[in-house]
Amino acid sequence: MTTVVIQTIGRILVPFIQLFGLYVIIHGPVSPGGGFQGGVIVGASMILLALSYDLSSAEARASHKVRIAMDSTGALLFAGIGLVALLAGGFFLEYGIIPLPMAPAEVRGIFILLVGVAIGIHIMALAASLFLHLAEEHEI
Amino acid sequence: MRFEFIAVNFPYFVSVALLLVGLYAMIVRKNLIKKIMGLNIFSTSVLFFLIAAGYKEGGAPPIRVPGIEVYVNPLPHALVLTGIVVALALTTFALALVIKIYKEYGTIDSDKL
Amino acid sequence: MIKQVASLIVLLGIGIILTMAVIDMPAFGDPEAPAHRHVAPRYIALAEEETGVTNMVTAILADYRGYDTLGELTVIFAAGAAVLSLLGSKHE
Numbered sequence: 001m002t003t004v005v006i007q008t009i010g011r012i013l014v015p016f017i018q019l020f021g022l023y024v025i026i027h028g029p030v031s032p033g034g035g036f037q038g039g040v041i042v043g044a045s046m047i048l049l050a051l052s053y054d055l056s057s058a059e060a061r062a063s064h065k066v067r068i069a070m071d072s073t074g075a076l077l078f079a080g081i082g083l084v085a086l087l088a089g090g091f092f093l094e095y096g097i098i099p100l101p102m103a104p105a106e107v108r109g110i111f112i113l114l115v116g117v118a119i120g121i122h123i124m125a126l127a128a129s130l131f132l133h134l135a136e137e138h139e140i
Numbered sequence: 141m142r143f144e145f146i147a148v149n150f151p152y153f154v155s156v157a158l159l160l161v162g163l164y165a166m167i168v169r170k171n172l173i174k175k176i177m178g179l180n181i182f183s184t185s186v187l188f189f190l191i192a193a194g195y196k197e198g199g200a201p202p203i204r205v206p207g208i209e210v211y212v213n214p215l216p217h218a219l220v221l222t223g224i225v226v227a228l229a230l231t232t233f234a235l236a237l238v239i240k241i242y243k244e245y246g247t248i249d250s251d252k253l
Numbered sequence: 254m255i256k257q258v259a260s261l262i263v264l265l266g267i268g269i270i271l272t273m274a275v276i277d278m279p280a281f282g283d284p285e286a287p288a289h290r291h292v293a294p295r296y297i298a299l300a301e302e303e304t305g306v307t308n309m310v311t312a313i314l315a316d317y318r319g320y321d322t323l324g325e326l327t328v329i330f331a332a333g334a335a336v337l338s339l340l341g342s343k344h345e
Binding site for chain 3: 021033034048074079092096108109119134136
Binding site for chain 3: 216225236
């Protein structure tokens with residue numbers, strides 16, 4: 001049972017929650033947070049939308065195909081970053097060996113950020129996906 | 141004499157109590173959803189134990205700030221993050237199985253299945 | 254009823270064993286505990302220097318133990334695929 005108060009508050013809050021989630025993902029290397037936490041926050045904004053309106057309005061903003069695509073993209077991005085290190089001649093996920101024009105420590109920092117973004121993309125799609133699939137109406 | 145250990149290691153005893161609560165819910169409750177809640181309490185107790193084991197007296201959060209030298213152990217934090225995500229995956233899969241069981245049998249009481 | 258009593262006895266046994274184990278733990282917050290002397294000091298001392306990242310937890314998660322995190326991502330990806338294959342018949 002949703003009322004107009006819940007709907008308005010939810011609609012106003014959703015973009016701020018998503019912005020905060022992206023902030024947490026991007027600032028993972030320098031402040032508390034990271035891909036998992038920020039991804040769950042962004043996914044929770046979709047859950048708030050589904051609870052305050054209904055499932056179909058959340059489904060309209062993040063459809064099944066988009067969620068599956070983001071989910072697979074995140075996992076593939078992480079594995080691909082590992083393979084880049086392999087191609088550069090190092091071990092799997094050894095970022096320091098990747099030949100970029102800066103110090104190895106900075107290269108590692110950049111790739112840690114990229115891995116965080118990949119995890120965030122994966123988790124934000126998955127958190128919304130799991131809730132929407134568990135909550136949708138099942139014919140009994 | 142033995143009781144001063146309880147005061148010193150209080151978080152560990154809280155973790156043991158939480159673990160027993162979760163185990164009790166998993167064993168005694170008939171409702172499958174309540175069993176899953178017990179599983180969650182159980183995993184929370186284990187994660188709490190790990191985080192408590194990583195604490196250092198007077199340690200700062202493990203984010204390097206100039207001028208601070210004592211940090212808590214960052215390794216349990218990373219492992220617990222992994223553990224939380226695996227617990228989430230386990231919980232959602234269990235809930236999906238419960239939904240399928242309810243569709244198939246019309247009940248989530250483990251005695252009537 | 255007999256089942257509840259039996260499970261309570263089992264729980265009591267487990268509780269006594271765990272309490273005995275916990276009594277022998279190092280004191281809470283002891284900086285010299287074995288857990289803080291093995292590999293953690295290296296992470297704390299060198300994480301920023303080696304990875305250029307101030308958050309040590311992120312450095313451990315994404316760099317030192319990146320393979321672990323990839324496995325974790327695989328686990329939750331598999332869980333999502335399992336939930337979809339169990340419940341997602343509507344979206345075919």
